[in-house]
Every structure is written in structure tokens, then in C-alpha cells.
Amino acid sequence: MKNAYRRPIVPTKLTRSKSYIPLDDKTFIFDDDGFPIPDGISLLKPEICSAILCNYSRLKQDSWGEYDKDLWYLMEDFDKLCDKALANYPLYDRIVEYKIDGLQNIDIQEKIQMEFGIKHSLEYISSLWRNKIPKLIASTAEDEYLDNYYLNVEKGKYKKCSRCGKIKLAxxxxxxxxxxxxxxxxxxxxxxxxxKAKKS
Ligand SMILES: [Zn+2]
Structure with missing residues (x-):
């Protein structure tokens, strides 16, 4: 993922401007708890991720071959981010695929039942699409933003979890x-x- 989430861009520029906006804005803004504060069209915002998902086909068509446009970079970033965010969530990945293909929730419900053997309610499928999936994608953008900052701008501390052994940013x-x-x-x-809390 490149720099789209760092660049404040107004929507009109996204869709109408042919002029390329340089990617030299390296401003990082954090709140008091150390979480990035998104600005403009940012993939850190679940509502932006949701808007892109809902208009994916049209945005992809609009950006096709337009390598000098911000929209092209935004969609590139978004695609990579989705791959990463959904890699461990085959159900979410499939819902995104079917939604982008224009399928109705009722058809998605049936296809998912055939593939995964579970009949999810239409409300559940809808809430995944509207809330959970955009939040997961935005949260993955946040992971990348934090990593980028603490690896390239300020030296961050990484620590090993004493249970799973994974090394994560402190x-x-x-x-x-x-x-x-x-x-x-x-x-x-x-x-x-x-x-652990869920199990006990
Ligand atoms: Zn752990």
C-alpha cells in the first residue's frame, strides 16, 4: 500500500482531475492514544472503505489505465489492502467478491451455504458488508500506517507476545x-x- 491514506484529497479531484497530485506529503498525525487521525479520502476511514466497496466496479472502470490520476493509486492501494485484510477471512472475501459481482444478499446467502455449509442470516451478511468488512480493511490500513511510521519515521519498539510469540508493535x-x-x-x-476471555 502506498500513500493514499496520507494524502488529503477532495472528492472532485479524485474523479474529475487529470492532474497528478505528488505523493510527497509525509505528515503523520496521531491522537493522544497514538492512533492515526485520518484526513480527507483516507483508507483509514471505514466509511471510505465502505464507499469504495459499494462503488467498486465503477471506480475501477473510471481509474482503468489512468496512471496519472490519484484514483488509480487509491484503487491500487485498496486492492492490496483488501487482499491483506481478507486473507484470513474466506467468508468475508467471498461476500466481497459476490457483492462486487452485483449479487443480491439472498443469492449470496445460498452460495455461501453451498460453499461453507452454514446458513447465515441476511442481516448478518448485510452487517458484514456494511460494518465489519469496511472496519477490518480500515484497521489493516491502520496497521500499515503504524508500521510505516515506526519503521521509517520514528524508531518504534516491537515486542514478542509471551503467549502466541508473535512480534508486534508495542x-x-x-x-x-x-x-x-x-x-x-x-x-x-x-x-x-x-x-482467552472468550474461552473462560
Ligand atoms: Zn499473542
Missing amino acids: HNKYFSKNKTSKDGFYSICKSCRNS
Whole structure:
């Protein structure tokens, strides 16, 4: 993913301008908890991801071959981001595929039941499409933004989760804050803590 989420762009420029906006804006803005604050047309915003998903075919057509347009870069970034975000979620991936093909939820429900053997309610499919999937894509954009910042701009601290052994950025997004620990975070990552809480 390149720089689309860092560049504030107004919608009219996205669809109408032929002029290329240079990718030299390296401003990173964070809130008090260290989370990036999105600006303009940013893939950090679930509502932007949702809007792109809902208009995917048209945007893709509009951007086709227009390598000098921001829209082309935005769609490139978006495609890569989706691949990454949905890689571990075959159900979500399939819903996105069918939605982009223009299928109705009722047909998607049937196809999913045939492939995955589970009949999901139409409400569930709709809420995945409207909420969960755009949020997951935006959250993946946030992961990339944080990594990019802490690898290239400011040297970040990465720590190994004492349960799953994965190395993650020592950041509020991945480790809960713990005042009594040396580095201010728990030694077990958030996803391990959450899955433990679900089991018990
Ligand atoms: Zn873990």
C-alpha cells in the first residue's frame, strides 16, 4: 500500500482531475492514544472503505489505465489492502467478491451455504458488508500506517507476545496498557487476551 491514506484529497479531484497530485506529503498525525487521525479520502476511514466497496466496479472502470490520476493509486492501494485484510477471512472475501459481482444478499446467502455449509442470516451478511468488512480493511490500513511510521519515521519498539510469540508493535492497538509493567503494556497481546476471555 502506498500513500493514499496520507494524502488529503477532495472528492472532485479524485474523479474529475487529470492532474497528478505528488505523493510527497509525509505528515503523520496521531491522537493522544497514538492512533492515526485520518484526513480527507483516507483508507483509514471505514466509511471510505465502505464507499469504495459499494462503488467498486465503477471506480475501477473510471481509474482503468489512468496512471496519472490519484484514483488509480487509491484503487491500487485498496486492492492490496483488501487482499491483506481478507486473507484470513474466506467468508468475508467471498461476500466481497459476490457483492462486487452485483449479487443480491439472498443469492449470496445460498452460495455461501453451498460453499461453507452454514446458513447465515441476511442481516448478518448485510452487517458484514456494511460494518465489519469496511472496519477490518480500515484497521489493516491502520496497521500499515503504524508500521510505516515506526519503521521509517520514528524508531518504534516491537515486542514478542509471551503467549502466541508473535512480534508486534508495542502500541495500544496490539497490547493493552498496564501501568505496573516496565514498558507500560501487558506481556500478552490483545488478541490473545481477548481469545482467552472468550474461552473462560
Ligand atoms: Zn499473542
